[in-house]
Amino acid sequence: MQYNPEEIHVTPMDMGGSAMSVIGLSKSFGDTPVLENINFGVDEDEIVVLLGASGSGKTTILRIIAGLEMPDSGHVVLHGRDVTESPARQRGTGVIFQNYALFPKMTVEANIGYGLRLRRRKRNEIRETVDRLVELVELQDHRTKYPSQLSGGQQQRVAIARAMAYEPEVLLFDEPFGALDAQIRQSLRKEIRALLKKLNVPSVFITHDQEEAFELADRLAVLNAGRLEQMGTPFEVYTRPETEHVATFLGAANLLDGTIRDGKFEHQDVVLELSPDNPKCREGDKVKLVFRPEDVFLRRPENLTQQYHQLATGTVDEVGFAGSYERVTVTLDLGKHKPIVVTRPKTETAAFPLRVGQSVTAGLVRYRVIKAA
Numbered sequence: 497m498q499y500n501p502e503e504i505h506v507t508p509m510d511m512g513g514s515a516m517s518v519i520g521l522s523k524s525f526g527d528t529p530v531l532e533n534i535n536f537g538v539d540e541d542e543i544v545v546l547l548g549a550s551g552s553g554k555t556t557i558l559r560i561i562a563g564l565e566m567p568d569s570g571h572v573v574l575h576g577r578d579v580t581e582s583p584a585r586q587r588g589t590g591v592i593f594q595n596y597a598l599f600p601k602m603t604v605e606a607n608i609g610y611g612l613r614l615r616r617r618k619r620n621e622i623r624e625t626v627d628r629l630v631e632l633v634e635l636q637d638h639r640t641k642y643p644s645q646l647s648g649g650q651q652q653r654v655a656i657a658r659a660m661a662y663e664p665e666v667l668l669f670d671e672p673f674g675a676l677d678a679q680i681r682q683s684l685r686k687e688i689r690a691l692l693k694k695l696n697v698p699s700v701f702i703t704h705d706q707e708e709a710f711e712l713a714d715r716l717a718v719l720n721a722g723r724l725e726q727m728g729t730p731f732e733v734y735t736r737p738e739t740e741h742v743a744t745f746l747g748a749a750n751l752l753d754g755t756i757r758d759g760k761f762e763h764q765d766v767v768l769e770l771s772p773d774n775p776k777c778r779e780g781d782k783v784k785l786v787f788r789p790e791d792v793f794l795r796r797p798e799n800l801t802q803q804y805h806q807l808a809t810g811t812v813d814e815v816g817f818a819g820s821y822e823r824v825t826v827t828l829d830l831g832k833h834k835p836i837v838v839t840r841p842k843t844e845t846a847a848f849p850l851r852v853g854q855s856v857t858a859g860l861v862r863y864r865v866i867k868a869a
Contacts, residue, residue: 514573515540515698516561516666521570523556530556531722534570538666538698543689545701545709548719549745554702557719558668561700563587574665590659590697591668596651598643598658605630605639608657629657633691649684653691660695667692669701673708685711706746710734718742735788735862738775740869743786750792750836752785753868761785761865764830768805774865787863789839794826794856795848807858810836812850824850826858 514537521534546554559565563584633653673681737743754763814825
């Protein structure tokens with residue numbers, strides 16, 4: 497759920513239904529605004545990923561939640577408690593950094609229990625907590641090893657266990673997989689997601705990696721130049737983008753300019769109905785038709801089970817092999833000869849091979865109409 501205080505008149509205490517909430521966060525560094533009225537909540541057992549390019553504001557949000565930065569305006573609420581003015585050590589947040597920040601000359605169990613020793617907890621309490629967390633992150637066979645003797649994934653689990661020792665109200669991850677190679681990152685994402693679901697603690701990740709965000713998130717928050725452009729499940733944000741930035745940032749997207757006429761999208765001879773869940777558009781609005789490469793078919797729809805909408809005829813300009821699929825560039829016969837990109841699975845390429853120069857009819861099985869910027 498995305499919150500807008502100006503619309504629903506929330507106060508910090510009204511956000512108690514979420515485990516962690518940020519309300520109306522704004523922040524500038526000097527004359528440069530970096531955040532503008534950011535609002536979202538994170539439920540118990542939920543993983544929210546803040547996704548955006550460098551400079552989009554995601555790290556600043558994380559630092560404000562952790563108490564490492566103060567907002568110019570807005571609130572941070574943990575389980576109904578406004579912690580905006582509280583120092584970092586009193587917030588109940590656990591932060592896991594990209595480099596893990598483990599003590600190299602301490603064993604796994606010593607790293608996990610370090611913070612508890614600083615707080616002068618009783619020895620038996622520290623031992624019980626460390627034993628429980630070592631088992632929880634499945635490092636029983638590695639508890640006496642040093643960080644240099646562990647894999648990247650194991651070090652990540654030590655960092656999470658150390659953060660969990662404080663019983664945090666929320667876990668914050670600052671691009672935790674950035675230092676790992678691609679293959680390790682892929683396997684570790686699934687492992688960490690499963691672990692967080694077992695821990696039952698609300699978690700916030702920041703990343704600029706779209707694939708990483710899709711695999712980790714229960715919900716995505718897409719940031720652009722300090723603004724939260726859209727929030728929803730990965731499926732919702734990918735298939736139903738609300739802005740051009742969201743459509744083009746999350747994977748490849750074809751765009752076609754048009755106008756709303758009689759409640760429909762129009763571009764020359766192209767006329768398409770708007771789906772019931774499409775953002776509301778008014779008569780005469782300048783809009784864009786958004787469609788993903790995988791949602792385009794280049795033959796007649798006799799054997800398709802999906803609803804099919806004819807777009808336009810065109811000519812195949814390029815056919816490229818991309819491993820698990822084929823990438824095709826087609827120039828549509830729409831006045832200025834609009835090029836689009838189409839991806840086709842192996843079953844489609846075998847049944848209906850294409851060649852450069854071939855005439856085709858492009859049809860859509862899914863599309864979205866958004867307002868032009």
